[in-house]
Amino acid sequence: MWAFTIHAPLDARFEQAPTPKPAPQEALVRVHSAAICGTDLEIYQGNMVYFTSGAAHYPVIPGHEWSGEVVQVGSDVHSLHIGDRVVGECTIPCGQCVYCRRGWYNLCANRRETGILNMNGGFAEFVVMPSPFLHHIGELPYDEASMVETTAIAVYAVHQAQVTPGDRVAVLGTGPVGLQAVQAAKAYGARQVVAIGGRPSRRKLAEQYGADVALAADILDFTEQIRRLTDGQCFDAVIEATGNPAVTRKFPLLARPHGRIVMTGLFGGKIGELDLDWLVTSNVILQGSLGSPNVWDETINLMACGKIRSSDLITHRYPLAQAKQALQFMASRPPDLIKMLLTP
Ligand SMILES: [Zn+2]
Ligand SMILES: [Zn+2]
Incomplete structure (x- = not known):
């Protein structure tokens, strides 16, 4: 098969690779669409933490956000058939350890x-x-389905934040996860969703996606405005999706006593500042949120019924054969890029 293999940092080739054979409990899927994530760029550039720590190894065919069609199933597979349209999870656990259980x-x-x-x-x-x-x-188009992985991260964060219809929710960041978190919070019935940060075009998209209002990050310097916006209450739930450590100083301004703060962004090893006395005396719950366990079918349903949209997030497309050019383009940080798709 043709594959884009990263052999070492900055050494990647579009070349022939052995077509994998499914084991008895596996299925072989023909990829129809694959989205590029910042993690893929880090693997290409050689600074992804699993590779620098020695946990992961080159060569690797990247890509954890994809959709496709089942073309072969192992002898023990009963839940899938040839021709089924599918997406695959990123995390493949052992199923036996204490966390899996x-x-x-x-x-x-x-x-x-x-x-x-x-x-x-x-x-x-x-x-x-x-x-x-x-x-x-189901009928979800392949291109949109390649966004399920990103969307599931946002849906899991909204689960972690326990968003219910009484809640006012702030979403920090208007990248793909933030924009999907705005929609997921609305899908869970949040009474108010405020998106904070990003360029004007992203904030406009956040409002199109259901944010009651989307504000530039400098709102975080104005305590009174935040209070007025929330009827003096501050937010019941805050979803952090920026990975910018500067925002942790603003948490006391955003979360009400007994509020929940859920963090999805990774900070690249940088340390944020947090007022610990405020955390204790406000009974605030600070929660990390890794990945997207147990929310995939729900996420697909939310996308299929239009409660979470994703087609506007797809701003660029490349053929798989030009994956290297696509990564190099992404590295130049083009302002209008939200998500880029590769088509095999
Ligand atoms: Zn990703
Ligand atoms: Zn395990």
Whole structure:
């Protein structure tokens, strides 16, 4: 098969690779669409933490955000058939450790991660996956389905934040996860969703996606405005999706006493500042949110019924054969780029 293989930092080639064969509990999927993530760029540039720490190894075929069609199933697979339209999860857990047994398989110590950690991914004609981690997408178009992984991260964060119809929710960041979190919070019935940050075009998109209002990040310097915006209450839930450590200083301004702050952004090792006395005396819950366990079918349903949209997030497309050019383009940080798709 044709595949985009990263052999070492900045050494990647579009070349022939062996087509994987499904084991008895696996399925072989023909990839129809694959989205590029910042993680893929980090793997290409050589600064992704699993690779620098020695946990993950080159060569690797990247790509953990993809959709496709089942073309072969192993002898023990009963839930999938040839021709099924599917997406695959990024985290492939061991199923046996203490975390897996409690349903927290995003934390499995023995996990593989598609296209990242000890497993090839979807920047290829075919990818092989254990069948329990493939999900039917019904009629959802393949391009939108390649956004399910990103969307599931936002849906999981909204679960972690326990958003209910009484809640006022702030979403920090208007990247792909932030924009999907705005929609997920609305889908869960949040009474008010305020998106904070990003360029004007992103804020406009956040409002199109259901934010009651989207404000530039400098609102974080104006306590009174935040209070007025929330009837003096501040927010019940805050979803952090910027990865910018400067925002942690602003948490006391945003979260009400007994509020919940859920953090999805990674800070690249940078340390934020947080007022610990405020955290204690306000009974605030600060929660990390890794990956997207147990929310995939729900996410697909929310996308299929239009409660979470994603087609506007797809701003650029490249053929898979030009994956290297696509990564180089992404590295130049073009302002209008939200998500880029590769088509095999
Ligand atoms: Zn990703
Ligand atoms: Zn495990």
